[in-house]
Amino acid sequence: MELAYTEEEEEFRARLREWLAAALPGLPPKPDPLDWPARRAYDCGWQRRLYDAGYGHVHWDASPTQRLIFLEETERAGAPYVGANFVGLLHAGPTIAAEGTPAQRERWLEPVLRGDEVWCQGFSEPEAGSDLAALRTRAVRDGDAYVVTGQKIWTSHAEAADWCELLVRTDPDAPRHRGISWLAMPMDAPGITVRPLRTLAGSTEFAEMFLDEVRVPVANRVGEENDGWRVTMVTLSFERGTAFVGEVVACRRVLGELARTARKNGTWDDPVLRRRLGRLGAEFQALWRLTQWNVSEAQASGGVPGTGGSVFKLRYSHARQELYDAAAAVLGPEALDLGREWNQDRLSSLSYTIAAGTSQIQQNIVAERILGLPKGR
Amino acid sequence: MDFRLTEDQRALRRGVRELLDRSFGRDALRAAVERGSLDRELWRELGAAGFFALRLPEEAGGVGLGLPEAVLLFEEAGRALLPGPLIATHLAAGEVPGAAEGAAVVTAVDPSGFVEWLTEADTVRGEAGSAVPVRSVDPLTPLHRVPGAGGARPDPDRPDRADPADWADRADPADPADPAAREAREAQEAQEASLLTAAEQLGSAARTTELAVAHARTREQFGQPIGAFQAVKHLCAQMLVRTELARAAVYAAAVTADPVEIAGARLLADEAATLCARDCLQVHGGMGFTWEADVHLHLKRAWVRAERGLSGAAAEELVAARL
Numbered sequence: 202m203e204l205a206y207t208e209e210e211e212e213f214r215a216r217l218r219e220w221l222a223a224a225l226p227g228l229p230p231k232p233d234p235l236d237w238p239a240r241r242a243y244d245c246g247w248q249r250r251l252y253d254a255g256y257g258h259v260h261w262d263a264s265p266t267q268r269l270i271f272l273e274e275t276e277r278a279g280a281p282y283v284g285a286n287f288v289g290l291l292h293a294g295p296t297i298a299a300e301g302t303p304a305q306r307e308r309w310l311e312p313v314l315r316g317d318e319v320w321c322q323g324f325s326e327p328e329a330g331s332d333l334a335a336l337r338t339r340a341v342r343d344g345d346a347y348v349v350t351g352q353k354i355w356t357s358h359a360e361a362a363d364w365c366e367l368l369v370r371t372d373p374d375a376p377r378h379r380g381i382s383w384l385a386m387p388m389d390a391p392g393i394t395v396r397p398l399r400t401l402a403g404s405t406e407f408a409e410m411f412l413d414e415v416r417v418p419v420a421n422r423v424g425e426e427n428d429g430w431r432v433t434m435v436t437l438s439f440e441r442g443t444a445f446v447g448e449v450v451a452c453r454r455v456l457g458e459l460a461r462t463a464r465k466n467g468t469w470d471d472p473v474l475r476r477r478l479g480r481l482g483a484e485f486q487a488l489w490r491l492t493q494w495n496v497s498e499a500q501a502s503g504g505v506p507g508t509g510g511s512v513f514k515l516r517y518s519h520a521r522q523e524l525y526d527a528a529a530a531v532l533g534p535e536a537l538d539l540g541r542e543w544n545q546d547r548l549s550s551l552s553y554t555i556a557a558g559t560s561q562i563q564q565n566i567v568a569e570r571i572l573g574l575p576k577g578r
Numbered sequence: 579m580d581f582r583l584t585e586d587q588r589a590l591r592r593g594v595r596e597l598l599d600r601s602f603g604r605d606a607l608r609a610a611v612e613r614g615s616l617d618r619e620l621w622r623e624l625g626a627a628g629f630f631a632l633r634l635p636e637e638a639g640g641v642g643l644g645l646p647e648a649v650l651l652f653e654e655a656g657r658a659l660l661p662g663p664l665i666a667t668h669l670a671a672g673e674v675p676g677a678a679e680g681a682a683v684v685t686a687v688d689p690s691g692f693v694e695w696l697t698e699a700d701t702v703r704g705e706a707g708s709a710v711p712v713r714s715v716d717p718l719t720p721l722h723r724v725p726g727a728g729g730a731r732p733d734p735d736r737p738d739r740a741d742p743a744d745w746a747d748r749a750d751p752a753d754p755a756d757p758a759a760r761e762a763r764e765a766q767e768a769q770e771a772s773l774l775t776a777a778e779q780l781g782s783a784a785r786t787t788e789l790a791v792a793h794a795r796t797r798e799q800f801g802q803p804i805g806a807f808q809a810v811k812h813l814c815a816q817m818l819v820r821t822e823l824a825r826a827a828v829y830a831a832a833v834t835a836d837p838v839e840i841a842g843a844r845l846l847a848d849e850a851a852t853l854c855a856r857d858c859l860q861v862h863g864g865m866g867f868t869w870e871a872d873v874h875l876h877l878k879r880a881w882v883r884a885e886r887g888l889s890g891a892a893a894e895e896l897v898a899a900r901l
């Protein structure tokens with residue numbers, strides 16, 4: 202049980218810190234959150250700079266400890282987060298790295314790391330959300346391509362993406378978990394219509410996607426035909442296991458800013474509010490420690506994160522919502538001004554208990570896969 | 579960085595769990611509830627196993643381990659509901675003669691104004707002169723209260739009964755007379771007591787989670803195990819989440835020994851122990867409300883521990899002050 206970093210790790214931190222101090226002042230101004238092309242350009246530009254400096258790989262190739270240091274230091278320095286590169290860097294990329302052929306890794310990983318290509322996730326469908334295995338989008342083999350027809354929904358960043366990690370049904374007669382395949386679909390293929398959906402926060406960060414006889418090369422299938430459910434589990438374990446880790450650091454920073462604001466605007470004198478912030482401080486500190494615990498476990502077992510990610514995701518998603526509710530309490534009537542960043546974030550935080558598996562589904566996973574309770578009928 | 583338990587730490591935990599299974603299993607627990615007094619033989623056995631001398635240097639006859647190991651030990655004590663002023667005696671090892679070996683029982687006046695196991699103790703640290711007995715909520719933690727001390731508020735309708743016994747003959751001779759020295763020692767011990775209390779809470783939370791899950795797997799209603807119902811499943815999942823978050827916090831606080839981190843760990847561990855016990859009771863249905871089920875013992879002890887030392891409010895203020 203130790204939390205100390207090795208000398209090499211501290212050297213890595215020192216070099217990164219120095220590089221960030223030099224790189225950040227030259228960063229262009231933050232784009233309008235509603236302007237997707239601008240956001241893509243900004244996020245990819247930052248990823249490119251990380252790549253050129255040798256940090257592009259850090260989300261999945263580096264040691265997990267280096268990744269923690271990277272998250273700590275980038276957050277401390279106020280560097281941009283992955284943004285539009287979320288899917289590519291945090292779960293499609295790691296899935297291809299773990300499950301793809303050498304040719305697939307060669308084709309897709311570098312462009313993600315260089316910030317040249319953006320990915321989105323085409324898993325959910327109108328009739329298949331929590332019950333993902335009920336998906337109906339069909340892929341019929343025609344020569345060296347699959348012909349894909351169906352509909353996806355809630356596809357984040359679809360407008361900005363070059364590639365889509367797409368789940369399709371390749372065998373309609375097989376039991377539902379056994380007839381699914383995982384494809385990399387180019388978003389510029391004919392037959393794809395993306396219709397943006399407006400979120401309650403006012404942005405078009407996700408979309409509906411209509412697929413009408415879209416041809417996807419068979420060579421774009423990751424994993425065996427009809428073995429896509431297993432590959433999907435790998436993707437989900439990255440999505441739930443490690444993808445949110447960096448945000449804990451960000452939440453801790455926000456909490457510090459909240460305390461500063463409260464001290465300035467007088468709300469700090471309210472012991473109920475002050476203690477509420479104190480409790481949140483303990484909560485996020487503990488979530489960071491839990492992250493270090495999970496990372497130590499993953500580092501020891503090598504590779505794909507375990508179910509500990511569901512434990513983390515459950516608590517984190519609620520803590521994040523409580524954080525922004527506390528922000529509203531600090532702001533008072535100003536909480537109604539959407540021009541303030543925290544108020545936008547408060548709206549966005551409402552998705553955390555839904556996206557990447559709802560809290561109810563995560564609780565089922567914890568109960569069944571960790572605690573071994575029986576599946577219900 | 580490797581935050582996981584080392585092989586030695588795992589072995590220590592295994593060893594302590596085996597010892598407590600053997601010496602303080604369920605029958606012993608229930609017998610202790612009936613008896614209400616401290617088992618001196620068990621106390622000496624704990625002493626012989628190094629329970630109290632764990633952190634004394636080897637030159638001084640101790641085991642020479644640190645706070646992380648002490649936390650593992652007290653986590654097991656919390657799991658087993660081991661009774662007695664364990665923390666006070668552990669903290670007195672090396673200072674009060676006999677404490678390290680388990681030959682002496684040492685208790686201390688808590689900052690809250692409560693004293694645990696006062697009549698059984700050989701040595702009392704702090705001013706217990708006028709302590710009066712209290713009908714303790716926990717059948718396995720006899721309590722006294724020092725009127726006017728700490729957070730314990732007098733009941734205006736029920737003045738403290740007269741006739742306090744005189745505990746002066748059990749005062750700690752090593753207790754520094756110099757108030758500054760005494761304060762320094764008390765501050766250091768308060769930190770460690772808070773952390774070890776959190777460790778006990780963690781052990782109790784883990785245990786009630788296990789008890790709930792075991793019951794949910796076997797008890798059938800409507801033709802299936804109740805654990806197949808989501809309402810029950812989700813209670814159990816939340817228990818695990820609370821426990822694991824508390825575990826990460828408590829272990830990390832043991833490594834850093836940072837006062838604010840200890841305060842945060844206490845908050846999460848108190849929450850885990852009290853809420854997991856309640857949920858465990860709920861999962862057990864009517865049986866959970868009986869004296870025979872162990873759940874109430876966990877809940878009551880968790881309440882007693884939650885009042886020890888740092889209060890929840892003070893812990894929240896401490897963490898807030900550093901934001």
Ligand SMILES: Cc1cc2nc3c(=O)[nH]c(=O)nc-3n(C[C@H](O)[C@H](O)[C@H](O)COP(=O)(O)OP(=O)(O)OC[C@H]3O[C@@H](n4cnc5c(N)ncnc54)[C@H](O)[C@@H]3O)c2cc1C
Pocket residue numbers: 321322323324325326327329330331332354355356357358407552555556557558559560561562808
């Ligand atoms: C901001 C955001 C971004 C997203 N991005 C993507 C994306 O990029 N790609 C993608 O594929 N998907 C994405 N999703 C979809 C997300 O994964 C689904 O919304 C989620 O899995 C829930 O599915 P659903 O919306 O169909 O709700 P439903 O499954 O209909 O659930 C409705 C309610 O019923 C509950 N429920 C359902 N089944 C059970 C059960 N068995 N037990 C208990 N309760 C149950 C749920 O918990 C929920 O409260 C995104 C969602 C959001 C909000």
